[in-house]
Amino acid sequence: MSSLDNQPLANQPPTKQPHKTQSPTSHQGLHAFLAGLSGVDQVGAEARAAALGTRSIKKESKMWAIDTAISMVDLTTLEGADTPGKVSAMCSKALHPDPTDPTTPSVAAVCVYGDLVPAAREVVGDRIHVAAVATAFPSGRASLDVKLLDTKDAVAAGADEIDMVIDRGAFLTGNFGKVFEEIVAIKEACGDAHLKVILETGELKTLDNVRKASWLAMKAGADFIKTSTGKVAPAATLPVTLVMLEAVRDYYAQTNTRIGVKAAGGIKTSKDAIKYLVLVNETVGDAWLTPDLFRFGASTLLNDLLQQRQKMLTGHYSGPDYVTID
Amino acid sequence: MIGNDRVEVRKTHKLFVGGAFPRSESGRTYEATNSQGEFLANVAKASRKDARDAVLAARTGFNSWSKATAYNRGQVLYRIAEVMEGRKDQFISDIQDAEAVSAKKAATQTDQAIDRVLWYAGWADKYAQVFGNTNPVSGPFFNFSIPEPTGVVAAVAPQDSSLLGLISVIAPIITSGNSVIVIASTASPIPAITLSECLATSDVIAGNINILTGDPAEIMPSLASHGDVNALDLTGITDSELQKALQIEAAGTVKRVRSAPVNPDWRATPSLSRLRAFTEVKTVWHPMGM
Numbered sequence: 001m002s003s004l005d006n007q008p009l010a011n012q013p014p015t016k017q018p019h020k021t022q023s024p025t026s027h028q029g030l031h032a033f034l035a036g037l038s039g040v041d042q043v044g045a046e047a048r049a050a051a052l053g054t055r056s057i058k059k060e061s062k063m064w065a066i067d068t069a070i071s072m073v074d075l076t077t078l079e080g081a082d083t084p085g086k087v088s089a090m091c092s093k094a095l096h097p098d099p100t101d102p103t104t105p106s107v108a109a110v111c112v113y114g115d116l117v118p119a120a121r122e123v124v125g126d127r128i129h130v131a132a133v134a135t136a137f138p139s140g141r142a143s144l145d146v147k148l149l150d151t152k153d154a155v156a157a158g159a160d161e162i163d164m165v166i167d168r169g170a171f172l173t174g175n176f177g178k179v180f181e182e183i184v185a186i187k188e189a190c191g192d193a194h195l196k197v198i199l200e201t202g203e204l205k206t207l208d209n210v211r212k213a214s215w216l217a218m219k220a221g222a223d224f225i226k227t228s229t230g231k232v233a234p235a236a237t238l239p240v241t242l243v244m245l246e247a248v249r250d251y252y253a254q255t256n257t258r259i260g261v262k263a264a265g266g267i268k269t270s271k272d273a274i275k276y277l278v279l280v281n282e283t284v285g286d287a288w289l290t291p292d293l294f295r296f297g298a299s300t301l302l303n304d305l306l307q308q309r310q311k312m313l314t315g316h317y318s319g320p321d322y323v324t325i326d
Numbered sequence: 327m328i329g330n331d332r333v334e335v336r337k338t339h340k341l342f343v344g345g346a347f348p349r350s351e352s353g354r355t356y357e358a359t360n361s362q363g364e365f366l367a368n369v370a371k372a373s374r375k376d377a378r379d380a381v382l383a384a385r386t387g388f389n390s391w392s393k394a395t396a397y398n399r400g401q402v403l404y405r406i407a408e409v410m411e412g413r414k415d416q417f418i419s420d421i422q423d424a425e426a427v428s429a430k431k432a433a434t435q436t437d438q439a440i441d442r443v444l445w446y447a448g449w450a451d452k453y454a455q456v457f458g459n460t461n462p463v464s465g466p467f468f469n470f471s472i473p474e475p476t477g478v479v480a481a482v483a484p485q486d487s488s489l490l491g492l493i494s495v496i497a498p499i500i501t502s503g504n505s506v507i508v509i510a511s512t513a514s515p516i517p518a519i520t521l522s523e524c525l526a527t528s529d530v531i532a533g534n535i536n537i538l539t540g541d542p543a544e545i546m547p548s549l550a551s552h553g554d555v556n557a558l559d560l561t562g563i564t565d566s567e568l569q570k571a572l573q574i575e576a577a578g579t580v581k582r583v584r585s586a587p588v589n590p591d592w593r594a595t596p597s598l599s600r601l602r603a604f605t606e607v608k609t610v611w612h613p614m615g616m
Contacts, residue, residue, distance in 0.1 A: 307553075310553075315551075316548075316551035316552060316553065316575075316578065316579075317378060317381070317548070317551070317552040317553055317554065318553040318554070319381075319385070319552070319553035319554025319555075320385070320554065321553065321554070322553055
């Protein structure tokens with residue numbers, strides 16, 4: 001009998017369980033557990049996120065927040081037109097975001113398609129992480145065998161983080177078992193590489209679904225849960241991230257395991273990024289304010305962070321002429 | 327029932343930024359008076375933050391306006407003149423109130439302002455032929471120079487000529503493809519606000535022209551040091567100390583600066599110097615005969 005079969009109808013199961021990744025023999029328990037998660041108060045979540053977004057961050061804290069946000073960025077390029085040259089250039093920027101100021105921290109990782117992992121690894125060495133999107137990104141519409149091969153291929157090429165997408169079709173039709181088993185299988189294929197599970201919240205439509213998918217992914221062995229691919233609008237929003245952070249907090253309370261959260265897509269300004277940091281601090285606490293547990297998936301955000309950083313240091317506003325164009 | 331008990335429709339005089347009419351983010355206003363000191367209206371008092379928002383809008387506007395064809399820029403300028411023509415009566419009464427001049431003088435200023443827009447509209451697809459050149463070089467190259475827009479220009483409109491002076495500052499800046507953030511005459515801002523309503527309906531690209539009302543001494547220093555502003559037009563700065571301070575600030579980011587003119591006569595036909603002031607010469611060496 002799977003441990004999931006004993007879950008009561010609430011999101012606060014009493015028994016502590018280890019961070020398990022094996023597949024349950026039956027998915028009844030999983031279904032019962034997900035059905036038993038309490039619904040999300042959407043209006044409340046939006047109000048809470050909006051209220052936290054109005055915090056005033058003063059100068060020293062802002063400088064810290066900007067540097068922290070830079071160190072949390074997964075600098076991303078996921079275009080059909082990506083070339084090894086473009087990836088190399090982006091990797092150089094990831095290592096030294098502002099070449100005029102060596103005190104600028106490096107970003108956390110670069111995020112590329114699987115076939116460009118070698119090009120990225122060549123430039124960054126082991127100084128920062130290389131994340132690869134796998135499992136038929138961004139749609140996730142492929143057989144499990146293809147997804148596993150995709151994953152193994154990226155890991156073999158040197159990726160130490162895998163960003164997988166869940167099968168939203170299966171999730172939305174209520175086939176939670178399939179989604180669960182897929183994550184378990186991919187996690188196994190990852191080996192030592194960290195697994196980020198993309199929920200693609202823009203396609204899940206409701207915050208209830210976001211909460212369910214978050215729990216599903218964490219129970220299946222995700223190291224990180226990630227909002228979006230960046231290919232679907234809406235991508236990351238504050239209320240969605242709040243719900244995911246709450247799931248992570250509750251999961252930690254039960255299992256003592258810290259799962260990371262990655263907000264990806266649509267975060268373009270330093271102001272937005274700082275709102276997310278406030279949200280993290282107020283929801284899961286400052287233990288999560290580290291690149292190991294919170295990330296931004298972004299491309300244009302970095303330039304805005306750098307411009308704000310230059311403003312803080314020089315006292316006058318910077319412009320796009322003073323940062324590199326990706 | 328129609329009569330004297332009609333509810334009065336009062337106007338809120340706002341800023342013009344990014345094609346929209348926001349209040350000042352600071353929520354501040356100041357009292358605009360006529361030259362006799364009589365109250366005319368409460369006008370938005372732009373803050374440094376409003377100016378920064380305007381820079382963002384102007385940069386966005388620049389990216390599309392500078393790519394518009396010269397012919398199209400001329401058409402849009404002509405369209406501004408058309409819409410101003412339809413608002414003539416309002417301009418005349420605004421100028422009369424603001425500058426305490428006769429209806430005749432106000433009408434003359436309005437006509438001249440509209441004619442000034444038309445004058446620059448004509449130059450839109452011609453100035454490049456005047457400023458540009460093919461250059462004789464010793465080598466197998468076809469060498470030519472063409473003017474390109476400088477970028478985002480922060481300007482201060484003259485204090486005394488509330489419409490003609492303002493137009494004479496804005497028109498040459500945008501004719502060559504620049505975007506402008508202009509601070510209207512602090513004492514007489516209302517004609518500028520009416521102008522912004524004309525601009526909003528004249529096919530002017532959102533953010534290409536941004537009109538702020540307020541105190542240049544407060545707003546300009548942050549624009550002078552702003553890294554995303556490429557040039558300053560200090561026409562309306564009468565305080566020489568402030569002008570000097572702004573020039574020093576501007577040097578930090580190597581901006582082009584046009585100083586305040588001495589006793590300008592806005593009624594006279596302008597030279598091309600304002601148009602030339604905010605262009606950059608690009609020279610191309612094109613190999614040939616090889």
